[in-house]
Amino acid sequence: MTSLQSNDFELFGLSPQFAQERTQIDARWKDLQRQAHPDRFAAQGAAAQRIAMQWSVRINEAHQRLKDPLRRAAYLCELNGAAVNAENNTAMPSEFLMQQMAWREALEDAAGSAELDALADEVAEMRRALLQQCAQLLDEQHDYAAAVTQVRSLMFIERFARDIDARYEQLEQAERRQ
Amino acid sequence: MALLQISEPGQTPDPHQRRVAVGIDLGTTHSLVAAVRHGVAECLPDAQGRVILPSAVRYLADGGRQIGDEALAAVAQDPENTIVSVKRFMGRGVQDVVGREKLPYRFAEHAGMLGLQTVAGEKSPVEVSAEILATLRYRAEDSFNDDLYGAVITVPAYFDDAQRQATKDAAQLAGLNVLRLINEPTAAAIAYGLDNASEGTYAVYDLGGGTFDISILQLSRGVFEVVATGGDSALGGDDYDAALAAWALHQAGLDSVTPADKARVKIAARACKEALSSAESAPFRATLSSGVAIDLPVTRERFEEITAGLTARTLSAVRKALRDARLGTDEVQGVVMVGGSTRMPVIRRAVGEFFGREPLVNLDPDEVVALGAAIQANQLAGNNAAGDLLLLDVIPLSLGIETMGGLVERIVPRNQTIPVAMAQDFTTYQDGQTALALHVVQGERDLVADCRSLARFELRGIPPMAAGAARIRVTFTVDADGLLNVSAREQISGVQAQIDVKPSYGLADEQIARMLQDSFSTAEDDMRARALVEARVEADRMLLATRSALQADGDLLTAQERTPVDDLMAAVDASRTSDDAKAIEAATEALAKGTEAFAALRMNRGIQKALSGKNIETV
Numbered sequence: 001m002t003s004l005q006s007n008d009f010e011l012f013g014l015s016p017q018f019a020q021e022r023t024q025i026d027a028r029w030k031d032l033q034r035q036a037h038p039d040r041f042a043a044q045g046a047a048a049q050r051i052a053m054q055w056s057v058r059i060n061e062a063h064q065r066l067k068d069p070l071r072r073a074a075y076l077c078e079l080n081g082a083a084v085n086a087e088n089n090t091a092m093p094s095e096f097l098m099q100q101m102a103w104r105e106a107l108e109d110a111a112g113s114a115e116l117d118a119l120a121d122e123v124a125e126m127r128r129a130l131l132q133q134c135a136q137l138l139d140e141q142h143d144y145a146a147a148v149t150q151v152r153s154l155m156f157i158e159r160f161a162r163d164i165d166a167r168y169e170q171l172e173q174a175e176r177r178q
Numbered sequence: 179m180a181l182l183q184i185s186e187p188g189q190t191p192d193p194h195q196r197r198v199a200v201g202i203d204l205g206t207t208h209s210l211v212a213a214v215r216h217g218v219a220e221c222l223p224d225a226q227g228r229v230i231l232p233s234a235v236r237y238l239a240d241g242g243r244q245i246g247d248e249a250l251a252a253v254a255q256d257p258e259n260t261i262v263s264v265k266r267f268m269g270r271g272v273q274d275v276v277g278r279e280k281l282p283y284r285f286a287e288h289a290g291m292l293g294l295q296t297v298a299g300e301k302s303p304v305e306v307s308a309e310i311l312a313t314l315r316y317r318a319e320d321s322f323n324d325d326l327y328g329a330v331i332t333v334p335a336y337f338d339d340a341q342r343q344a345t346k347d348a349a350q351l352a353g354l355n356v357l358r359l360i361n362e363p364t365a366a367a368i369a370y371g372l373d374n375a376s377e378g379t380y381a382v383y384d385l386g387g388g389t390f391d392i393s394i395l396q397l398s399r400g401v402f403e404v405v406a407t408g409g410d411s412a413l414g415g416d417d418y419d420a421a422l423a424a425w426a427l428h429q430a431g432l433d434s435v436t437p438a439d440k441a442r443v444k445i446a447a448r449a450c451k452e453a454l455s456s457a458e459s460a461p462f463r464a465t466l467s468s469g470v471a472i473d474l475p476v477t478r479e480r481f482e483e484i485t486a487g488l489t490a491r492t493l494s495a496v497r498k499a500l501r502d503a504r505l506g507t508d509e510v511q512g513v514v515m516v517g518g519s520t521r522m523p524v525i526r527r528a529v530g531e532f533f534g535r536e537p538l539v540n541l542d543p544d545e546v547v548a549l550g551a552a553i554q555a556n557q558l559a560g561n562n563a564a565g566d567l568l569l570l571d572v573i574p575l576s577l578g579i580e581t582m583g584g585l586v587e588r589i590v591p592r593n594q595t596i597p598v599a600m601a602q603d604f605t606t607y608q609d610g611q612t613a614l615a616l617h618v619v620q621g622e623r624d625l626v627a628d629c630r631s632l633a634r635f636e637l638r639g640i641p642p643m644a645a646g647a648a649r650i651r652v653t654f655t656v657d658a659d660g661l662l663n664v665s666a667r668e669q670i671s672g673v674q675a676q677i678d679v680k681p682s683y684g685l686a687d688e689q690i691a692r693m694l695q696d697s698f699s700t701a702e703d704d705m706r707a708r709a710l711v712e713a714r715v716e717a718d719r720m721l722l723a724t725r726s727a728l729q730a731d732g733d734l735l736t737a738q739e740r741t742p743v744d745d746l747m748a749a750v751d752a753s754r755t756s757d758d759a760k761a762i763e764a765a766t767e768a769l770a771k772g773t774e775a776f777a778a779l780r781m782n783r784g785i786q787k788a789l790s791g792k793n794i795e796t797v
Contacts, residue, residue, distance in 0.1 A: 039658060
C-alpha cells in the first residue's frame with residue numbers, strides 16, 4: 001500500500017525507470033492531489049488539515065523530481081545506490097571542462113540575441129544528447145555509476161542554461177533603456 | 179436523543195443546512211462580496227443596490243467612521259482622515275511606500291508596518307482593511323439573514339508573506355473565518371473556467387486600481403494550476419490617474435498645490451480617463467480651492483502617450499512571466515482581462531497585439547475576482563460535494579536565508595506548487611559556535627539588502643564543534659495559503675528551533691482583541707447569546723463528526739483507546755444543556771484534542787486507500 005515512505009515511482013504508480021511520459025506524470029499528480037490536497041478537507045479539523053498537508057507536500061515533492069528529467073535521473077541513481085554528491089564531487093572529464101570554458105567565453109562575448117540564440121541551441125542540443133545517453137545507461141544497461149557522470153554533466157549544463165537566461169534578461173533591459 | 183440526519187455522500191444537503199460561505203475581493207480601489215446562490219455565483223448588493231464598495235474609510239473626530247461611497251465623497255474635503263488605497267500599505271513600512279511624499283496622509287513609523295495618524299487616533303492598515311471587510315460581512319449576513327461560515331479572500335498573486343499575513347489578520351479582526359486566501363487572477367480563472375469549461379494555457383492580465391498581476395495558468399480536468407506569476411505591486415489604474423493629473427497640472431502651470439487640491443485634480447483625472455474609454459476625446463475639468471479652473475481637452479491619443487510608459491511596464495512583466503513558464507505568446511489559448519483598468523481601450527489593444535489575439539472580456543472585469551472566490555468558498559465549505567474543482571497554486575516569490583556576506587541562499591524558488599516543504603543544510607562558521615542567527619527573506623535578488631526581510635530567529639544550544647562540523651537543516655514549509663513556517667534542526671545533536679513567520683510587525687493576539695473591542699462594539703447581551711448558539715452548533719458538529727468517524731473506522735482504535743473518546747463525547751453531550759458557552763467550548767475542545775490521533779489514523783487510511791485504489795485502477 002502507498003504510504004508517505006513510498007518512493008516517488010511507487011507513489012505515482014509508475015515503473016521505476018527513466019523513460020516516462022510527462023503527460024502521464026502530470027495526470028497522476030493531479031489525480032493524487034485531488035485525493036490528498038488540504039482543500040479537500042477544509043471543512044474538517046486541524047488534525048485532518050495537517051495530515052492532508054503532509055501528503056500534499058510529499059506528492060508535490062515527488063512531482064517536482066519526476067517531471068524534471070535531470071532530477072529524475074539523479075533520483076534513479078540514488079535509489080540504486082549510486083550517489084550523485086553534486087557538492088563534493090566536481091571532478092569532470094577534461095574534455096567536458098574545456099567545452100564549458102569555451103561556452104563561458106562565448107556567453108561573455110555575445111552582444112546580441114542572435115549570438116545568444118545560437119549558443120542556447122548548441123547547449124540544448126548537448127543536453128538532449130546527454131539525456132539520451134542517460135536513458136540508455138539507466139534503462140537498458142542499468143549502469144548507474146556511469147549514469148552519475150552524465151547526471152553531473154547535465155547539472156553543469158543546467159546552470160549554464162540559467163546564465164544564458166540571465167543574459168537574455170540583461171540584453172532586454174539594455175534595449176528598453178535605449 | 180434526537181437523531182441527526184446525514185445526507186448521502188455527493189448529495190447536496192437541504193438549503194437550510196448549507197453553510198453560508200462568501201468570496202471577498204479586497205481591492206485597492208474597491209471591494210466586493212459574492213456568494214453562490216441557487217448554484218450561481220453573484221455579487222451581493224448593499225441596501226441601495228450597489229455591489230461595489232469603494233475601499234475608503236474616513237475617520238471622524240467623534241470616533242465614528244464612514245465607509246465606502248460616503249467616505250469617498252469626503253476625500254476632497256478631508257483627505258488626511260480619509261484612507262483610500264490602504265491595500266498598498268498592508269504589511270509595509272513607511273519607506274516601502276513608493277511616492278509617499280505625494281500622499282496626503284500622516285504616516286507613523288513602526289518596525290514592520292506603518293501606521294496612519296487620523297483625527298480618531300493612529301490606525302494600522304490592518305484595522306482600516308478590517309473596516310472594509312466587516313462592512314462586506316454585515317452585507318452578506320443581511321442578504322442571507324444568517325451567520326457566515328467562512329470566506330475566501332483574494333490577494334494579488336505578487337503579495338509576499340507579510341502582505342498575506344496582514345490580510346488574514348484583517349479578516350480575523352473583522353470576525354471572518356478565512357477558508358483560504360487565493361490569488362486574484364486564479365479566482366478570475368475559476369469564474370471563467372467554470373462558465374466556459376475551457377482547457378489549455380491561459381494568461382490572466384489583471385490591472386486593478388493599485389496592483390498589476392500577470393499569471394499563466396494551465397486548466398485541465400477541473401484543476402487550475404498556476405504555472406507562473408509576475409507583476410508589480412505598485413502599478414495600477416491610480417497611476418494612470420496620477421500621470422494624467424500631473425500632466426494637467428503641468429499644462430496649467432501649477433506645480434505645487436495643497437493636498438485637498440491634489441485630490442480634486444485626481445478625481446478629475448479619473449473622470450476624464452473613464453470618459454476616454456468610450457469617447458475619442460474628453461474634457462479635463464477641475465476647480466481648485468483658490469478658484470483657479472483647469473479646463474483642458476484631452477484626446478485618447480494624448481492620454482495614451484502620457485501613460486505609454488505604464489502600459490509598457492505591464493507588458494515587460496508579461497514577457498518575464500512567459501519566460502518563467504517557458505512559453506511563447508502563441509502557446510497561450512486565451513487572455514482573461516481582470517480589473518476595472520482593463521476597460522481602457524489602450525490596454526485591450528496593447529494586450530491584443532502582444533498576444534496576437536483578442537482578450538476575453540465577457541465577464542464584468544470588476545466582479546470576476548469576487549465571483550471566482552465565491553465559487554471556491556462554496557466548495558471549501560463543503561456545499562458542493564460533487565464539485566471537482568481543485569486549485570493548485572504556486573508561491574509567488576522565492577524564499578531564502580541570509581548567508582555570509584549578506585547573500586541570499588534560496589531555499590524555495592518561486593513558482594513552486596504549494597503546499598511545499600524544502601530543506602537546505604547549513605554549517606557553523608567558527609570553532610565552538612553554539613548559536614546560529616537565521617534571517618528569513620523573500621525576493622528574487624541576490625543581496626539580502628534588496629529582498630524583503632520576513633523574520634529573524636535563533637537556533638541555540640548547538641554543542642561546541644569545529645567550524646563546519648555541525649549539520650543544520652533548515653526546512654521551509656509553505657501551507658496552502660502561501661504562509662511560511664521555518665524550522666531549524668541540528669542533525670547531530672537534535673537541537674531544534676521553529677517559527678511561524680508572523681511578519682515583523684507582529685500583531686499580537688491581545689492587540690487584535692483590543693482592536694476588536696474598539697472597532698466593533700456589539701451590545702454585550704447580543705454577543706453572549708450569539709456565543710452560546712455558536713458553541714452549541716460547534717458541539718453538535720463535533721459530536722456528529724466523531725460518531726460517524728467511529729462508525730466508519732472504529733476498528734482503528736483498541737478498546738483502551740476507545741474508552742477515553744467515549745467519555746469525552748459524553749462530557750460534550752452533558753455540557754450542551756448548560757448556558758455557559760465557555761464550558762461547552764472547553765468540552766468540545768477537549769473532544770477535538772482527544773480525537774486528534776484518531777483523526778490522523780483515519781486520514782492516513784483514507785488517503786492511502788484512495789491512492790492505492792487509483793494505482794490499481796490505472797496501472
